[in-house]
Amino acid sequence: MANKTKKMRFLGSADVVLPEGFQAAGVAAGIKGNGKLDMALLTSDRPASVAAVFTTNQVKAASVRLDMERLKGRIARAVVVNSGNANACNGPAGMRDAKAMTRRTAALLGVPEGTVFVCSTGTIGRPLPMKCIEAGIDALVPKRSPQGGLDVSAAILTTDTRPKRWTVPLRIGRHSVRMTGFCKGAGMIEPNMATMLAFLVTDASVGAPDLQRLLRAAVEESFNRITIDGDRSTNDTVLFFANGASGAPVFRPGRPGWKAFEAAVYETTRELALAIVRDGEGATRFATIRVRGARSNREADVAARSVANSFLVKTAWAGPNPNWGRVMDALGYSAARVVENKVSIRFDDCLAVTHGRSGPASQEDLCAVVAQTEFTVSIDLHIGKGTAFIHTCNCTEEYVRINR
Amino acid sequence: MANKTKKMRFLGSADVVLPEGFQAAGVAAGIKGNGKLDMALLTSDRPASVAAVFTTNQVKAASVRLDMERLKGRIARAVVVNSGNANACNGPAGMRDAKAMTRRTAALLGVPEGTVFVCSTGTIGRPLPMKCIEAGIDALVPKRSPQGGLDVSAAILTTDTRPKRWTVPLRIGRHSVRMTGFCKGAGMIEPNMATMLAFLVTDASVGAPDLQRLLRAAVEESFNRITIDGDRSTNDTVLFFANGASGAPVFRPGRPGWKAFEAAVYETTRELALAIVRDGEGATRFATIRVRGARSNREADVAARSVANSFLVKTAWAGPNPNWGRVMDALGYSAARVVENKVSIRFDDCLAVTHGRSGPASQEDLCAVVAQTEFTVSIDLHIGKGTAFIHTCNCTEEYVRINR
Numbered sequence: 001m002a003n004k005t006k007k008m009r010f011l012g013s014a015d016v017v018l019p020e021g022f023q024a025a026g027v028a029a030g031i032k033g034n035g036k037l038d039m040a041l042l043t044s045d046r047p048a049s050v051a052a053v054f055t056t057n058q059v060k061a062a063s064v065r066l067d068m069e070r071l072k073g074r075i076a077r078a079v080v081v082n083s084g085n086a087n088a089c090n091g092p093a094g095m096r097d098a099k100a101m102t103r104r105t106a107a108l109l110g111v112p113e114g115t116v117f118v119c120s121t122g123t124i125g126r127p128l129p130m131k132c133i134e135a136g137i138d139a140l141v142p143k144r145s146p147q148g149g150l151d152v153s154a155a156i157l158t159t160d161t162r163p164k165r166w167t168v169p170l171r172i173g174r175h176s177v178r179m180t181g182f183c184k185g186a187g188m189i190e191p192n193m194a195t196m197l198a199f200l201v202t203d204a205s206v207g208a209p210d211l212q213r214l215l216r217a218a219v220e221e222s223f224n225r226i227t228i229d230g231d232r233s234t235n236d237t238v239l240f241f242a243n244g245a246s247g248a249p250v251f252r253p254g255r256p257g258w259k260a261f262e263a264a265v266y267e268t269t270r271e272l273a274l275a276i277v278r279d280g281e282g283a284t285r286f287a288t289i290r291v292r293g294a295r296s297n298r299e300a301d302v303a304a305r306s307v308a309n310s311f312l313v314k315t316a317w318a319g320p321n322p323n324w325g326r327v328m329d330a331l332g333y334s335a336a337r338v339v340e341n342k343v344s345i346r347f348d349d350c351l352a353v354t355h356g357r358s359g360p361a362s363q364e365d366l367c368a369v370v371a372q373t374e375f376t377v378s379i380d381l382h383i384g385k386g387t388a389f390i391h392t393c394n395c396t397e398e399y400v401r402i403n404r
Numbered sequence: 405m406a407n408k409t410k411k412m413r414f415l416g417s418a419d420v421v422l423p424e425g426f427q428a429a430g431v432a433a434g435i436k437g438n439g440k441l442d443m444a445l446l447t448s449d450r451p452a453s454v455a456a457v458f459t460t461n462q463v464k465a466a467s468v469r470l471d472m473e474r475l476k477g478r479i480a481r482a483v484v485v486n487s488g489n490a491n492a493c494n495g496p497a498g499m500r501d502a503k504a505m506t507r508r509t510a511a512l513l514g515v516p517e518g519t520v521f522v523c524s525t526g527t528i529g530r531p532l533p534m535k536c537i538e539a540g541i542d543a544l545v546p547k548r549s550p551q552g553g554l555d556v557s558a559a560i561l562t563t564d565t566r567p568k569r570w571t572v573p574l575r576i577g578r579h580s581v582r583m584t585g586f587c588k589g590a591g592m593i594e595p596n597m598a599t600m601l602a603f604l605v606t607d608a609s610v611g612a613p614d615l616q617r618l619l620r621a622a623v624e625e626s627f628n629r630i631t632i633d634g635d636r637s638t639n640d641t642v643l644f645f646a647n648g649a650s651g652a653p654v655f656r657p658g659r660p661g662w663k664a665f666e667a668a669v670y671e672t673t674r675e676l677a678l679a680i681v682r683d684g685e686g687a688t689r690f691a692t693i694r695v696r697g698a699r700s701n702r703e704a705d706v707a708a709r710s711v712a713n714s715f716l717v718k719t720a721w722a723g724p725n726p727n728w729g730r731v732m733d734a735l736g737y738s739a740a741r742v743v744e745n746k747v748s749i750r751f752d753d754c755l756a757v758t759h760g761r762s763g764p765a766s767q768e769d770l771c772a773v774v775a776q777t778e779f780t781v782s783i784d785l786h787i788g789k790g791t792a793f794i795h796t797c798n799c800t801e802e803y804v805r806i807n808r
Contacts, residue, residue: 125762353493356495404719
C-alpha cells in the first residue's frame, strides 16, 4: 500500500524534533520477548494542560481507569507506556501495577505522581512483568532527549508493521508552534475509540477545558471514523499535552491563532487515524465509505459502518471483487432506513448500482477500481439529507493468520 | 468436525422417503456452470397449509417479496428453488422472472399460480438465466417422486460442503406422521434469519395460523440462534408445508398429538440450524455461547451475540487459542450492562475467568478445550437473571479464501 500512502510530514530520522520543552525515549525492556522496543516515556519540562479520550468499552484496562482519574487534575508532566501487555482484566493487581509505574516514573522525574499518565497495549489478562517494567523506567528517564520521538513511535507498536507519526509546524505571529502526534493501531480496531494509543504534544499554550473540547471534536472526525475489524479494545487512549513552551500567547477559541491551531490538531488526528487503517492487520487495500441521502446523519453513519464492518464486503475486496451485492446486503440489514429501489452506489467514478440494481459500469471497470490500493465507495440512499463517512480496509487471510 | 456431529436421522440414501403426499426432484439446469444440481421442486399432491419466516433485511430478493405476498393465501402446492443466483437487486426484471418461474411450474403441475412458492440463493445482482431455468422446470416436473428428497437437499446448496436434512417419524394414536426438513447455509449467516433456505414438510394436518405461530417460535430457538459471519442475507426463507395426507386428525394446540408434533418441529429446526453452523464456511470448530446473570434475557442475548460475532474471538479459536481476554473485550463493548469484576467465564468445565480476571484453569487445559471440534463457553455476568445462548463457529483463513 506504500505507493499511495500520503507522505508523512515527520518521517525523516534526522529531523525528528519534539515540540519545545518535550523529551522522549524508548527502550527494550524485555516485555515483548523479541528484543524490540517495548517501553516509551514522553515528558514535558513544565506542567502541561492535558486532554484525553478513552475507550467506551465497559471492560477497561487499569491504565485507562487510572488516567481517567488523573485527567481531573488537568495537569500532565509525563506519560509512561508499555507495549506487549495490555494490563487489562488483571483485577486489583492491575491497578496496583499501573500506579507503581507512575509512582516510580514520578519519583525519578521529581514530579507529582498525579501528573504522570500511563498506557499499556498488548495481550489481555496477563500480569505485567514488573521487574522488566521497573528496569525499563529506570533506563527511560536518563535516556530522554528532544530527539526521542522516533523511539516512542516504535516502542508503542504491537502488530503494526510501521510507526505512525505526524507533525505540523505553525507560524503564529512571531512564534513558532509545533503540533506532533504518535499512534499505534493494527487490530481490535473499531469506531468509538479504535483500539489504539495516540499521543499528541504541542508547545502551544491552551487551557485544559479548551484542549479537551478540541480533542473530543477532532477524535470524532478521525479516530472514531475508522474501522478494521469492529472490535473495540479495552485500552484505547488518546492523550494530548500542551505545555506552552513555544512562548506563544494562550490560544483560545475566537482569538488569533486558534483556527490555525485547530486545523493542525484536526490534520494530525486525521492523518494518524488514516495511517492506522492503511496499516490494518493483513490489509492491502484502504477504502472510504461515503453515505449520503440518509434520513439523518446518524442513520448515514449506521449505514456506512454496516458496510465498513461487513466481513463479506471486506473479504470480497481482497479478491479484488467489487461485489456490490454484499454492499446492498449490508445496507439492508443496517439499522438505517433503506429503500432498495432508491439506492445508488459508485466505486470511485463507476456507477455500480442505480435504483437498487446493476448500473452502467462494467464488471471489468469495477474490478479495476477495487484492485487499487485506495478507493472510495459512494452510496446515495436518496431518501434524505444525512451524510457520513468511514474509512476501512479489506480483510485477507493474513488477518486470520495474525490473530489465530 | 464429523466425529462429533450428531448422526442425522435422514442420512441414508435408500430410505429417503418424503412424508405422504409429497414428491420432489432435483436437476442440474446449468445455472451453477459446474454441472451440479442447481434446481429443486417440492410438491404436495393436495393443498397444504403453509407457514413461512423471511429475512428481516430491508433489501429482499424478488422471491422473498413474492412469497410474502403468496403467504397470505395460506395454501401451498409447491416450491420451486434455484441455487447459483439469488435473484436479488435485479429490479422489476427480478420480480418478473420470479413470477415466471411460478407461472410455468403451476401450469405444468395444473395448480393455481398463487399456491406455488419460489426461492433463490446464490450471487446477488445478476439476472436469472431464464432459458436454463425454464428448461429446468420442464425437467423437474416429470422427474418428481417420493424419493426425490436427497436431490432437493443437494440442489439447494451453494458453498455448503454437505447436504443438511432431518426427519422425525411420529406415531400419534393409530396414525404415522412424518416431519422432514432440508436446509442450506454456509455463509452470510447471521441471527434474525440466517442466510439460508429451509423447507419443512409434514403430512400432519395443521391449520395455517397454528402452523405459522409454531414455525415462528421454533425459528426463534433454532435458525435465529446461530451465527457464522454476522451478515444477514437478502434471501433467507423458511417454508413449512403441512398437507394432512397422513390421515391423522387436525393437530391443534392443547389437543392430542400437538405436544409431540411441536417437539418434532423444534427438533427438526434445531438440528438443521446446528448443521448449518457445523458446516460454516471454512469452520473447523463449533462453539455454543451461553450467557446467564445478565440484567434481562435481551441483554444476555446481546452479550452472547457480541462474543459470537467477534472476528477476533473466532480467529483466536482457529488457533486453537482460548484468548478469554478477547471474550472479555467483546462483552465489554456489547450493549449489555457488564460489570468487569463480576464476570466469570468457563470453557466447558474449566474456569478461565473469575471476578473479571484469570481463574484457576491452566492455559494448557483451556487450549485443550478449544482444540476440540465442539465446546461450550459459559459466561455468568452475575448481575441479574437474564439468560441466552447462541451457536457459532471459528474463523479460519479458508473463510477468507471462499469469500474473496
